[in-house]
Amino acid sequence: MRYDDSSPPPESDAPVSPDRPWFARRSTLIVTAAALAPACLAGWVLTQVVAGSGHHGQDAKPGTAAATGPRAAASASPSGSPSTPAKPGAPAKLTGRTVVIDPGHNTGNFKHTSEIDKQVDIGTADKECDTTGTTTNSGYMEAEFTLDVSQRLRTVLEAQGAKVVLTHEADRPWGPCIDERARIGNAAGADAVVSVHADGVSAGSRGFHIILPAKVKQGAADTAAIVEPSRRLGERIAGNFARTTGSAPANYLGSGTGLVVRDDLGGLNLSTRPKVFIECGNMRDAKDAAQLTSPEWRQKAAQGIADGIVGFLGG
Numbered sequence: 001m002r003y004d005d006s007s008p009p010p011e012s013d014a015p016v017s018p019d020r021p022w023f024a025r026r027s028t029l030i031v032t033a034a035a036l037a038p039a040c041l042a043g044w045v046l047t048q049v050v051a052g053s054g055h056h057g058q059d060a061k062p063g064t065a066a067a068t069g070p071r072a073a074a075s076a077s078p079s080g081s082p083s084t085p086a087k088p089g090a091p092a093k094l095t096g097r098t099v100v101i102d103p104g105h106n107t108g109n110f111k112h113t114s115e116i117d118k119q120v121d122i123g124t125a126d127k128e129c130d131t132t133g134t135t136t137n138s139g140y141m142e143a144e145f146t147l148d149v150s151q152r153l154r155t156v157l158e159a160q161g162a163k164v165v166l167t168h169e170a171d172r173p174w175g176p177c178i179d180e181r182a183r184i185g186n187a188a189g190a191d192a193v194v195s196v197h198a199d200g201v202s203a204g205s206r207g208f209h210i211i212l213p214a215k216v217k218q219g220a221a222d223t224a225a226i227v228e229p230s231r232r233l234g235e236r237i238a239g240n241f242a243r244t245t246g247s248a249p250a251n252y253l254g255s256g257t258g259l260v261v262r263d264d265l266g267g268l269n270l271s272t273r274p275k276v277f278i279e280c281g282n283m284r285d286a287k288d289a290a291q292l293t294s295p296e297w298r299q300k301a302a303q304g305i306a307d308g309i310v311g312f313l314g315g
């Protein structure tokens with residue numbers, strides 16, 4: 001499928017060492033980040049070209065990517081085990097906050113190819129309304145994965161007092177289109193928006209990455225106001241996701257930071273609220289797929305995303 005065709009080769013055949021993952025050093029990193037965050041951020045900025053990012057085949061135009069390091073991503077979440085809900089009597093950290101969760105794709109999209117192939121205006125270009133998403137080699141659909149993680153994420157966030165809106169929930173035959181997904185977050189006045197995905201690239205490519213909005217201003221797209229807060233949101237989620245899941249940042253893009261910037265995604269270009277995508281792993285890699293198909297792992301994934309949102313919103 002096109003998303004496989006557009007994938008860059010892995011930067012290394014070797015996965016990130018499980019012995020010394022960067023997130024294991026977070027205690028030191030937290031101190032470092034607290035003391036030196038501005039300098040670290042300024043000094044860590046990398047620039048690279050992402051030659052297409054996996055399954056978002058509708059987004060074949062390579063984007064310019066920049067990434068900051070994991071130092072600022074390692075956040076000091078106080079939460080306990082991944083499945084631990086808010087303690088009874090504990091203050092709800094997200095009361096009064098609205099979070100929009102966007103489960104990537106739709107399990108019915110493959111039956112509605114003419115509808116999802118319709119072009120929509122994302123400001124910088126015309127793009128397909130939506131795509132089918134990828135699957136594991138055994139047929140577990142990305143759209144099943146994204147909805148499951150999103151529903152788990154909603155449960156965790158609601159336990160913290162948040163108002164949570166999902167862009168869809170198996171309640172429509174296809175879509176929504178990417179422009180509508182963005183508008184739902186905008187209309188809700190969301191304090192944070194997360195679009196949940198999993199990648200579909202070659203076996204051996206492993207790990208998660210967060211996609212941050214590039215600064216774009218064209219047509220209906222104007223991301224100037226969300227670039228900086230979206231980066232902070234993404235960094236928080238990256239650090240917490242790594243901690244709760246034990247997964248490493250992607251070994252095939254992002255230079256090991258788990259962060260990339262793209263200017264070709266309608267869901268980001270049209271957002272007026274802080275927003276990121278998360279690609280939770282590679283469905284086409286057997287080891288990643290074993291995690292993605294595990295309900296227990298998906299709960300950890302949801303908890304990590306939730307902890308990142310809480311950190312971003314100052315909980």
Ligand SMILES: [Zn+2]
Pocket residue numbers: 055056104105133134142196197198
């Ligand atoms: Zn996707």
